[in-house]
Amino acid sequence: MMYEFLINNRTNLAARCREKVALRPGRMASKLQLQNGVPMLLDQLIRTLAAENTSQSIVAFGISGPENGDLAFSEIAISAVEHARELLVLGFSVKQVVHDYGDLCQSITDLAIERKITFTIHEFRTLSRCLENATADAVTEFSYQRDLIEANKVTKENNDRLRHFVHELRNLLGTTSLAFTAAKSSRLNLSGSTGVILEKSILNLGRLIDSSVDDINEIVRQKIVLNTFPISSFIAEVLSSAELSYENIKCELRLMPVDPDLATSGNRSLLLIALVRILQNAVKFTQPNNHVVLAVYASGDQIQIDVKDNCSDVDTQEVDSTHSQSTQIDRDRIGSSLILAIAKQSVVSYGGSLSIQNQSEIGWVVKISIPRRPVVN
Template identity: 45%
Template sequence: MHDFLIANRAELIARCRTKVAQRASPGMLEEELQHGVTVFLDQLIKTLAVERFVDTSRSRKVSGRAGGGKPALSEIGESAALHGKELLQHGFTVEEVVHDYGDLCQAITDLAFERGAAIGVDEFRTLNRCLDNAIATAVTEFGYQHDFVMAGLQADALNERLGFFAHELRNLLCTATLALSIIKEGNVGLTGATGGVLDRALIGLANLIGRSLADVRATADMEVQHRLFSLADFIAEIKLSATLEAKVKGCVLTVSHVDPLLAVDADRDLLLSATGNLLQNAFKFSHAHSEVTLNAYSSADRILIDVEDHCGGLPPGAAERMFNSFTQMGADTSGLGLGLSISRRSVEANHGILSVRDIPGTGCVFTIDLPRHALVTGVLS
């Protein structure tokens, strides 16, 4: 097989390139199609040469030992590790890493059959040993590098989020501090415009911290604390804080009557965060002096909580994108763009669904859809 591989090296590489091209994504560069094949082929030829002309044991320095286990240093191992790393950098998947080596094995056996070249048992064992060691090392390194890259991306994403959070927190604190300083001078009162600025800054701080805590719980996959509670009491609690925010934002909040027998089995804090975020967005993007509606009711075996705003409607394609993190849709780009993303994760953690329905020219309705429960004669059930 040693002489056969040397004589047909170019043909084997060409066949491998053809196989890779059939799997490759459109536009993949030519050098990526033949990546790594030549190195392994040359090392296989070297292994066969050593085993043919020199002490067989010395070939292990080139190809490594058989049988797996703790890997020993070898030329194939070192180059396969580099190969796995480079394939990741070129955008290959782990499946393609394995297929690359399989392509060469298939090309060798096909061409040997076509040309009547006999492959001895020992030579075939050498081929399998080289393939096993190369695939194992390449896949291991690919996985390690993939984890390393993902860890780096996650760290970058975390730093970005912390940067946004710190920036927003600083702005709100500066605004609140400045307003308080002016009020302390005694020239303006708490009920005036400066008091309104302080109110908005403090509400913004509370909302920012609340969203961040909910995001931490969802991201950390913390245990959801389910318990059964009255839907009417839940909506009444939200109404208290939302009424103040509506006043600050210059909107009218309308809250529908809730059936006192309806109950929700959920993590109350996460659901408060999700509903609060929806109301904050509604106040933020609704036109001045327009109405924001909070409506909670049952439909068959579901409980639905609707938040309807008067933002004027959604632009094309916005409904699919607006739940992504750091997405800002309206003209007001204050905030982190995390509210809807956190709301969806919080609702889903409670086995619910968060959706949006566009009302062209008017606004949109966000709906939290949860399993229905009931209060029977004042007892949770």
């Protein structure tokens, strides 16, 4: 079994990956710097296989992500995002990001051939899923952070050019004022009414330049401060609002870890109302003693918000056994659809998107995508 093979050879596989990294040109990083890379992925792969061996597919997907490549919160996604950030800080390219995860696949394959060990098709699929999801999440985050750095660089260069332009313009204005003063002192025609108007215009132009620079800086500062907010504090407010407005909660609202470096911008109140309604709706249809999961994670220039309910305990035969009960369920479902439709309008007005996925025998997942912005310090 691949599970036993990985446990018995974990140290060997990690060493082989480090050797491959060391042979790569320009690759010098400590184990601590790359702790979110191959070693953590190897542990997550082992835990995924262990969960699948005990038929705990939900736990396995929570560790390694879905099979179909859809966006979803997972442990592998979180560690891959951190790994990508570390590589970017160290100055590596996106090609080296891909190679890091390819090293693990190659090391597993080489060692298995040496030991004459074979794996099942299902185990290979699990390995492939883990590596593909890790690579996709790492590359997406790496590209976003790299583009963000380039965009900030361009913005800074533009601002520096603008400040230089204003400075030069002010110098020219000073020269013009001195020339006018000299002309006026020589009793040229400029000392008449035309000259007075010209003098006032020059002075007013100087005041306009000074005030416009201050105004532009203030507008930019206010726009950034007012419209951008961290997701972590926003989600905490959402949970508080949802719990206070929904009485007799019989299920658990479970929040997955939220990256403190995630932020968005826009109408905070509009997004708050939409997400609270979605949570209330999920709580309503989740059976007692189960849980509703709220997961927030990055995906390139977007932030994904997943709300997962748990309706797997519903007995459809029992629901259909009485007409009155079935009618009540239908009414509730119609109300649920209306709530989600209203929430979707709010999310779209905010500048995001909303979709719903049906997880067979588990429940529903409402997926929200909103723009991602850099954190304002």
